[in-house]
Amino acid sequence: MIRLYTMLPSGNSYKVRILLSLLNVPFEKVVIDHERHEHKTPEFRKISPRGEVPVLEIDGTRLWDSSACLVYLARAYGKGQWLPDDPLQMAEVMQWLALAGNEIQFGLQYARRGLKQNRWTAGTLEQGQALGKIALDLLEDRLKSHQWLALERPTIADIACLPYVETAPEAGMDLNPYPSIRAWIARCKALPGWAPR
Amino acid sequence: MIRLYTMLPSGNSYKVRILLSLLNVPFEKVVIDHERHEHKTPEFRKISPRGEVPVLEIDGTRLWDSSACLVYLARAYGKGQWLPDDPLQMAEVMQWLALAGNEIQFGLQYARRGLKQNRWTAGTLEQGQALGKIALDLLEDRLKSHQWLALERPTIADIACLPYVETAPEAGMDLNPYPSIRAWIARCKALPGWAPR
Known part of the structure; x- marks a missing residue:
């Protein structure tokens, strides 16, 4: 099960949504309230110690950086097309x-x-x-x-x-x-x- | 043939030297003069358009970011130990x-x-x-x-x-x-x- 923590105006979250969409990977979306700065709260910092979105949760493991999320999705679902082996x-x-x-x-x-x-x-x-x-x-x-x-x-x-x-x-x-x-x-x-x- | 463009006080170049050393990969070192800001000259920008070191040159292809250099060396010489497949x-x-x-x-x-x-x-x-x-x-x-x-x-x-x-x-x-x-x-x-x- 893949869960994406995102905020509406976040371009870094958008990167992950683009690849999820291109690869047609189903996911659950959790929208963080950026106007209330929810990503800077102690509760959210338990999810992302960095206090940023996106976070991608894969069977309980959390990736707290957009590049890492792209690498994971590309390698798990993209068969080398989006991030090659060479x-x-x-x-x-x-x-x-x-x-x-x-x-x-x-x-x-x-x-x-x-x-x-x-x-x-x-x-x-x-x-x-x-x-x-x-x-x-x-x-x-x-x-x-x-x-x-x-x-x-x-x-x-x-x-x-x-x-x-x-x-x-x-x-x-x-x-x-x-x-x-x-x-x-x-x-x-x-x-x-x-x-x- | 691997060539590393480096500057003496550059921690980003040091990262690449560490991995070259751990993997025992022979390389040619080109030291850029940081006191004369040689990395910001038009000549060096032909080598690194970003105007930064390190640059790793592999049979003519140039990588102009330290993370990219680490990824290349880990995958080319490290057999998955330093950057795994999973x-x-x-x-x-x-x-x-x-x-x-x-x-x-x-x-x-x-x-x-x-x-x-x-x-x-x-x-x-x-x-x-x-x-x-x-x-x-x-x-x-x-x-x-x-x-x-x-x-x-x-x-x-x-x-x-x-x-x-x-x-x-x-x-x-x-x-x-x-x-x-x-x-x-x-x-x-x-x-x-x-x-x-």
């Missing part, structure tokens, strides 16, 4: 997951959250946008000559990077100078089974 | 790699770098220490009842987390309240083949 290919997927957790999260995500909630926990708007620009430039450069981020097919690299890249304009970062990123976003969303937000 | 076990390793790239990097690492270099690119000292505390509390909680972070044996989870946890005091964070972390650091460093800094 060491170099697996590592190439992994480096885009790292970008998603680093420049994209601390850049694009936190700049957006700061603008929306006026909450700044890891730097200023300018710092977030500077980090975000590193990510966008790197993505554009790769996508100029490739359809997908890591391999010649979609993988969890694309799923991990998309949510907060798509919302970059809400972080004050225009995507118009990034035509290859915009085309890639459209390609991702056209995949059969891609989940709506 | 989907849930692989995911459990992965979530600690995510902690290393998130709370540990943006918390413990950047607070330390800020104090050493007076360079603050992603938040203040207080913000870095608050993030770092989430990581230390989580690690201590896990290590109270386990010898290793992800599984009942050392994995790349331990290697990814150790370098900037060990230097937490240089980020202004005392490790005395964390006895299980201190015991784990000693256990890691006693592994046969563990590399010196």
